[in-house]
Amino acid sequence: MPKTKAKVTDDSSPELMIVAKGLTKTYGDFVAVDGINFEVKKGEAFGLLGPNGAGKSTTMKMIASTSQRSGGELTILGKDPNQHGPEIRAHLGVVPQQDNLDRELKVWENLMTYGRFFGLKSAWLKTKIDELLEFAQLEDKRNVKTEELSGGMKRRLTIARGLVNEPEILMLDEPTTGLDPQARHILWDRLFRLKEVGVTLVITTHYMDEAEQLCDRLVVMDKGKIMAEGSPAELIKTYSSKEVLEVRFGSDNNKTMAKQLKGIGDRLEILPDRILVYTEDGEAALKKILAAGMHPITSLVRRSSLEDVFLRLTGRTLVD
Amino acid sequence: MSTIHKNWQGAAKLIDPTTPMRWGAFYVAEFRIRGMLKWAAAIVAFGLGNPVMYLLSIGVGIGAMVNNSQGSHGIDGVPYLTFLAPALLATAAIQGAMDEVTFPTIEGFVWTKMFYSINNTAISSKQIVDGVMLSAMARCVLQVMLYELILVAFGALPLASLPILTLASLLAGWGFAAVMLSVTVFIKDDDGFFAIVGRFILTPMFMFSGTYFPLAALPIWLQWIGWVSPVWHATDLGRALSYGHKVEPWLLVVHVVYLAAIGVVGMATAYPQFKKRLAE
Numbered sequence A: 001m002p003k004t005k006a007k008v009t010d011d012s013s014p015e016l017m018i019v020a021k022g023l024t025k026t027y028g029d030f031v032a033v034d035g036i037n038f039e040v041k042k043g044e045a046f047g048l049l050g051p052n053g054a055g056k057s058t059t060m061k062m063i064a065s066t067s068q069r070s071g072g073e074l075t076i077l078g079k080d081p082n083q084h085g086p087e088i089r090a091h092l093g094v095v096p097q098q099d100n101l102d103r104e105l106k107v108w109e110n111l112m113t114y115g116r117f118f119g120l121k122s123a124w125l126k127t128k129i130d131e132l133l134e135f136a137q138l139e140d141k142r143n144v145k146t147e148e149l150s151g152g153m154k155r156r157l158t159i160a161r162g163l164v165n166e167p168e169i170l171m172l173d174e175p176t177t178g179l180d181p182q183a184r185h186i187l188w189d190r191l192f193r194l195k196e197v198g199v200t201l202v203i204t205t206h207y208m209d210e211a212e213q214l215c216d217r218l219v220v221m222d223k224g225k226i227m228a229e230g231s232p233a234e235l236i237k238t239y240s241s242k243e244v245l246e247v248r249f250g251s252d253n254n255k256t257m258a259k260q261l262k263g264i265g266d267r268l269e270i271l272p273d274r275i276l277v278y279t280e281d282g283e284a285a286l287k288k289i290l291a292a293g294m295h296p297i298t299s300l301v302r303r304s305s306l307e308d309v310f311l312r313l314t315g316r317t318l319v320d
Numbered sequence B: 001m002s003t004i005h006k007n008w009q010g011a012a013k014l015i016d017p018t019t020p021m022r023w024g025a026f027y028v029a030e031f032r033i034r035g036m037l038k039w040a041a042a043i044v045a046f047g048l049g050n051p052v053m054y055l056l057s058i059g060v061g062i063g064a065m066v067n068n069s070q071g072s073h074g075i076d077g078v079p080y081l082t083f084l085a086p087a088l089l090a091t092a093a094i095q096g097a098m099d100e101v102t103f104p105t106i107e108g109f110v111w112t113k114m115f116y117s118i119n120n121t122a123i124s125s126k127q128i129v130d131g132v133m134l135s136a137m138a139r140c141v142l143q144v145m146l147y148e149l150i151l152v153a154f155g156a157l158p159l160a161s162l163p164i165l166t167l168a169s170l171l172a173g174w175g176f177a178a179v180m181l182s183v184t185v186f187i188k189d190d191d192g193f194f195a196i197v198g199r200f201i202l203t204p205m206f207m208f209s210g211t212y213f214p215l216a217a218l219p220i221w222l223q224w225i226g227w228v229s230p231v232w233h234a235t236d237l238g239r240a241l242s243y244g245h246k247v248e249p250w251l252l253v254v255h256v257v258y259l260a261a262i263g264v265v266g267m268a269t270a271y272p273q274f275k276k277r278l279a280e
C-alpha cells in the first residue's frame, strides 16, 4: 500500500503538496531557476506567471520529478524527488507545454497506453476512458487517430491523459497557449471542474487573464526569480492602482507628452505606443488631461490587471 | 455533474507505486510490442522470406559453384549451405534486435517524443531502456526461430544444435542492440543517421565478417573489420556450435566474452544517457 503522506502536524493548517526552498536549476553557467521559494497547499490552483524564458517549464519539470534540481530543497507529496521520483510521479498528472501524444494511436488507445504505465488494469481503464472522454468532450473522437485532432482537442486529450491516474496534483504547463479564445474557455471550464474534486492544480502561463481566471494564488516569475506572490486581487492591490487610464498621442509624441502628464495619477508607465496613467479614478484623470489642453488620439479607462503588476515589477510587458 | 467526479478515488488510494516500480520494464515492452504488432505480418513474412531468398540465391546458386570448385567438401569440410547457415542466423539475430532498438529510440525521443510522456508516469528511465531491450529481444527470438525453421527445412542446420544456437544468437543480438541503444540516444533528428551508419558501419560489418567466405580469405588489412564485428564473432561461434567448425578454445571464449562485453558496455552507457536526455 502507498505510504501515508507527511502531514503538517497542526490539523487546522492545510496539507502542503509542494514545498520549494532555494530551488535552483543551472544549465552550465546559465541559471534558469534562481533560488525560488514557494509552497502549494492541497486543493488550491497555484500559478507561475511569467514571460517566455522566465524558468516556468524548468520549474515544472523539477516538480514533475523528471529533471533534477541543481540546488535547494524540493518536497513533493512529502517526498524528495531525487530519491522518490517514480513514487511521486505515480501520484502526479503532467500536461507538458508541448503535447507529446502518440500520433499514430487512436484517441482511446492513447489513454489506455498511458494508464498501463501506472500499473492500472485494462478492464478498469476501459470504464475510466469513458469517463475521461466525456470529461474532455471527445466522446465522438474515441476512434479517431490522434494526429487528426484540432489543437484544442489535442490539448484536452493531453489533459485527460494526465488525469488517468486520478492525480493529487495536476501540472499544466501553458495549457492554452496556441488555442483560439473559444477553445481556451472550454478548457478553463474543464479545469474549474477539476478543482471541485480536490485536485491541486499547478499552472504556468504567460497570459494574465488566464492567471486571473484560474489561479487562487500565484507567483510572478522573471529571469528565474520570483518577483511577487499572492492572489491575483492581492497582487493588483499591492502593485497597482484601482484603475488605469490608457492614452495615446501617436508613437512620436508619447515621450514628450509624458512630461506634461507628470502629477496626474499616482504613477505613469510610458510604452512605445501608449501611456498608462495609474490612478484610483480614471475618468477624473482624463478630465484633468483634457482640461490641461492635451488631446489624446484615443483614451480608455480600465481596471488594473496582472499585466500592470508585471509591468510595475519588471518594467516590461508580459507578452511582446 | 460528470461521472469522473462521482467515481474519483484519488491517486493516493488508486495507485500503488510499487507495482509500476516492479513491473515498469514489462509495461514498456508491452507498449513496444503493441507497436510491433502493427507490422506483425511484415515481420513474419520477411522472417520467412529472407532466409528462403538467401538460401536459394547464395546458398544454392553460389553454393553449387563453390561446391564444384572446392570438391565435395565445400568450405570447412561441409556443404556450402551448412557453412552459410550459422552466418545467416547471426546476421538475422543482430539485424532484428537492432531494428527494434534504433527506430523506437529515435521515435521515442524525436518523432513522437513518447519516452518523455512515459517518463512522466511512474516509469523510470532505466525501465524504458530495459523495456525497449526486452521487446527487441522478443523480436530477436522470433526472427531467429523463423530463420531456424527455414534453415532446418533446407537441411542447413542440425536440429540438435538449435537450443545452443538460439542462445548464442540472442547474446549477439543483445550485445549489438545494447551498443546501438547507447549510440541512438544521442540522435537529435533522423537526418542522415541511418544512411551514415548503414553505409559506413553496417554494410562493411555484414560484408567483411566471414559471412559468405571465411574471414581468413580476406587480406589481413581487411580482417580487422571482422575482429571488431559482432557478426563475425557470432558467426564463428555459430559455426562451431552448428557443425563443429574447428575453433581454438581460447577463441571461443573470446567470442562469448566479446559479445557479452559490448552488451555490458552498451547498457552501462545507455542507462545514464537515457536519464540525461529525458531530463532535458
Ligand SMILES: Nc1ncnc2c1ncn2[C@@H]1O[C@H](COP(=O)(O)OP(=O)(O)O)[C@@H](O)[C@H]1O
Pocket (backbone or CB within 6 Å): A027, A030, A032, A050, A051, A052, A053, A054, A055, A056, A057, A058, A059, B280
Ligand atoms: N535543456 C536546457 N538547456 C539549456 N538551457 C535551457 C534548457 N531548458 C531551458 N533552458 C533555458 O532556461 C531558461 C528558462 O526556460 P524555461 O523554463 O523553458 O522558461 P519558460 O517555460 O518560462 O518559458 C530559458 O532561457 C531557456 O533557454
Ligand SMILES: [Mg+2]
Pocket (backbone or CB within 6 Å): A056, A057, A058, A097, A173, A174
Ligand atoms: Mg515554458
